[in-house]
Amino acid sequence: MGTKMKVFTTVFNNGKKEKTIKEYELVREEKGVENSVVDLFPELEYQRWIGFGGAITDAAGYVYTKLSDQDKKKVIDLYYGEDGNRYKMVRSHIDSCDFSVDMYCAMNDPEDRDMKSFSLERDEKYILPLMKDAQDKVGQGFDIMLTPWSPPAFMKTNNSRTHGGKLKPEYHQFWADYFCRYIKEYEKRGFKVNRITIQNEPLAVQTWDSCIFTPEEEKAFMKDYLYPTLVKNGLGDVKINIWDHNKERMVEWGQIIIDEETDKMVDGIAFHWYSGDHFESIDICRQLFPNKELIFTESCIEYSRFDTDELRNARMYAHDIIGDMNGGMTAFIDWNILLDKQGGPNHVGNFCDAPIMVDTETGEYVTKLSFDYIGHFSKYIEKDARRIGFSKPNKDIEITAFKNPDGSIVTVLLNPTDREMPIHIRINGDIVSFVVPGDAIATAII
DSSP: OOOEEEEEEEEEETTEEEEEEEEEEOEEOOSSOGGGEEEEEEEEEEEEOOEEEEEOOHHHHHHHTTSOHHHHHHHHHHHHSTTTTOOOEEEEEESOOTTSSSOOOSOOOTTOTTOTTOOOHHHHHTHHHHHHHHHHHHOTTOEEEEEESOOOGGGBTTSSSBSOOOBOGGGHHHHHHHHHHHHHHHHHTTOOEEEEESOSSTTOOOSSBOOOOOHHHHHHHIIIIIHHHHHHTTOTTSEEEEEEEEGGGHHHHHHHHOSTTTTTTOOEEEEEOTTOOOHHHHHHHHHHOTTSEEEEEEOOOBTTTOOOOHHHHHHHHHHHHHHHHHHTOOEEEEEESEEETTSOOOTTOOOBOOSEEEOTTTOOEEEOHHHHHHHHHHTTSOTTOEEEEEEOSOTTSEEEEEEOTTSOEEEEEEEOSSSOEEEEEEETTEEEEEEEOTTEEEEEEO
């Protein structure tokens, strides 16, 4: 008795965010609350949590240059500060992606087999200055993932960075060497690369930078070239995540690639959200591959599919994070941390929303509701937290719950309805009662 619970709530009313913090005391279980009880079972532990983050793309870095020094500091504090969303993970791209100001690669000379022309000059223009400020803010524990969208055009069957194409067989070793050179160049500049994925969206033929792999081809490239080349270059500690595309194919990809021989080579399965919920796919992967990371590596509100409705878009984030966490997700990395007011720059006009957007003409920035909704998870769920067991009264309230290393219990509750919802959290025979307003998200910490 005497245990306290804090509830942090964000409500969106008439286009405005309203935030409250209230404190409650747990009391001995009361009668008559069984129809709205959330039961927590902290003794039932599931996956270990790694962390939260967002993508530092060429586009994000370009937009960052348009901020004043004062606003740069504010944005870094918002994302990486202890009082902000407390991001510690970052995903970036090897050579250009669609969210680059233009297409580029570190070298493009097929005769240069010694990579003498290899240069990170383009990364140094936009990506690395923003990454350095983020890393300086986070300090120890900054976690970097690198992903290619396409090899240089001369390595591909269609001789283009765009419209798919495949890696030519004669360039398999050279592409593996390219990976290692990229990672080492980052290390020379003070950035430790923790993870890579083999190919972004390996089944997508795009008008922007893209390259196609079947699962069998990705497996062969990893097993015969990429993994042994990483080890040979002293980079065996760099974790390899396979797939890196939508959830509905992650089970199949894992089943084909992970076997007795490759198990030690594969650290996890990365996935995106663009084909629907498929929370069951994550849960199946958790059961099939209980020792693998299951990392969410990309989400954004594409303007080709959705408009700028802040509440709906923020709910999409919370709904997906909750479902993915309950399925077994071990880390969440959003897409661009910054974009301009148009939703770019993007060299093929594939514009989308971002949690913070900047007017590059005035230098002013705005934080979207999605930023606050993500913060309801990232501010309070710590690295090495464990998801715990829970049950909830109905489908109208969406919930996940974690136990932090210090023993505190974090429960995130999304109310996607427009009516207020009474909640009674019960844990170890004690209960606490409060109301989650309509159109709100709440984080309760015991």
